[in-house]
Amino acid sequence: MGGFFGFIWHQWTFTPKPLAASKSLEGKTVLITGGNIGLGFEAAKELASHRVSNLIMAVRDTKKGETAKEAILKESPDVKIEIWELDYDSYDSIIVFGERVKTLERLDYALLNAGLKQMQYTTAKLGHETNVQINHLGTSLVSLQILPALEKTAKATGKPSRLTIVSSEGHFWIPFNERTAPNILAKMDEKETFGKQMNRYYTTKLLNVLWARELATKIKKEEVVLNTVNPGFCYSGLHRHEKTGIIKIFLWAFGWTTQQGAHCLTDALVEHEDSHGEYLSEQKVVPPSNFVLSDEGQKVQKKIWNETLDVFKKEVPKADIRSFEA
Template identity: 30%
Template sequence: MPQPSVFKLFREQLNPPPLIRADLTGKTTIVIGANIGIGLEASKHLARMNPGRLILACRNKEKGESALAEIKKETNCETLELWLIDLSSFASVISFADKFEQDGGRLDAVLFNAAILETYLDYTADGWNSSYQINYMSSSLLGLLLLPRLLETAERYNTTPRMAYVSSGLHYFVKFDSKTVDASNALRLFGHKDHIAARLSKKTYPGRDAYNETKLMSVFFTRALNSMLHKKPIIIMQVDPGNSKSAIGRNESAWLLRIIFALLYNTIARTAEEGSRSLVWAIVGGEEKRDELRGAFISTVAKVDETSDYAVSKEGSVAQDKLWVSLCSRFSTCVPTLLTMRVGWFNQNNLIEELTNIEPRVQRIVQEHLTPHSRDARFEETVR
């Protein structure tokens, strides 16, 4: 399918989808990044659907409490909970997953909305560029750690839970350099403080490129994970809210881009409420076509759409495979044996031992819930 035209993008931008409603009685939904922008508005809509539990996952306690109070005031929802999570810390992500595991409740949907767009080179305490860790790595890690509870809920309650990652049409304009993807430390070249300098050719950090790249990486993650679930009763997807009035560009330092953001916000940008409708659809919509939603990219008008030409090309598939291996390898500093999800036959004993020492339960997640693809010549070539 050809890349979307500017006319198509513009037309869809000006036509936000209608708000869809559902009955969430007895069901539990988590919204990551629920205290601002489209995440806040999506939470308000979900709060009006009589949720059994609606967990607002926020980084800042004060802002989270303010959001909870605002949602409760506008919706009269009495089943709101505030949980803290900092996606710039792998330890915080693991702690959040631990808390939910100990909580013992059902889990029907997770909306991964939190993201940043930084224009300066900034690193987390874990050593990763903030954009890559927050937008991609931590969200992927949390999704994997919550996967068993989602599947358990599916079996126990005869339902189909969902994980929706907020994406962006900007991924259409990204194509990874083959030299970087082919490197044995590909993911570190993209975003680790000890390696990123080898890839940068500009004096000014290309933060906008990093944001776009993380959105494509997230598309790859969703497609890879979905393919290993082999139609188990869970739906994992990407959803594009369109250009909306949010705080995503709040740290923009370039004066020209600040002007562009201002022009967009005052002309064609959707309100945060309008942008949130696609997110709500991803959580409760499309029940009549569940199979189409598995691993899908949901457009700004809440319809299943194609990802970029590059993402579905042979070159993109190779990049997807390599980045999956690299992603799982990088979790060696915080979680065990995710690597075997993709390539159980690939010898990574040292990594497996290291991962298991830090977070042993991921070994169980891998063995119990995910099935590697059958071996094929193309993939064997990529991992050699």
């Protein structure tokens, strides 16, 4: 795992499989962020086909969300689908979303899929580098906001709820030079550290793994099973900012379909009951990068956790994160 030739081998030899036809999600409520396009949309379609009772698609553009909803209902007309607004570049939006999630009678599954791959340095509305804001800070704050609903459902049903965060095999491939900075996240906001092509995107996917592993130590696996997943290299709207044409060549040669990538997401979300704190790839639990598992990686993991909470305390004082500060 993690090397270029291993990547090529898996892309050529492994074919992701859909959930078993017999898998029923009747009575369950599922939340998917970024569910209107690409992998999120295909994952939503697959889950709806397994008789989910309530499917919540959290999207930045509700008009596009409604279009996606209509497409899914054509194949699964009996599913209740709700379109909720959620913007990872607005803390107000995340807080409002989190309060709305708390009103749900139940939340059994949550797939945090929303993200982007920005190839050039840009600054998000909230002031952070865009990949860092959307992929790490936005995802992390959303994960904290929805945990109470997941835990409440687990206590009511006597079964653990599920939370899956979408990462990438690319977390193996980056040098992560910022790891030695006094403040890693502040360093990643500096334009000079952005790097070339996909380095910053892959670094934020590493942050997803580190965040999830630390968060997993703070929650009870009997209440919420939390994991991260690599969807593989597949056709997706994620590549829309790629302008060199190289990605198109690689997709033609090695890429999985969008549906196959989505199979990896639904598999991680619904199957693998013993995957708390784990990383999944090729629809199985595998070790994350050597850095993540190293002594240095574990120290950086805690540092990223503390820095992230410090950002939230400073920039989102209305966010209730007190239970995670210890």
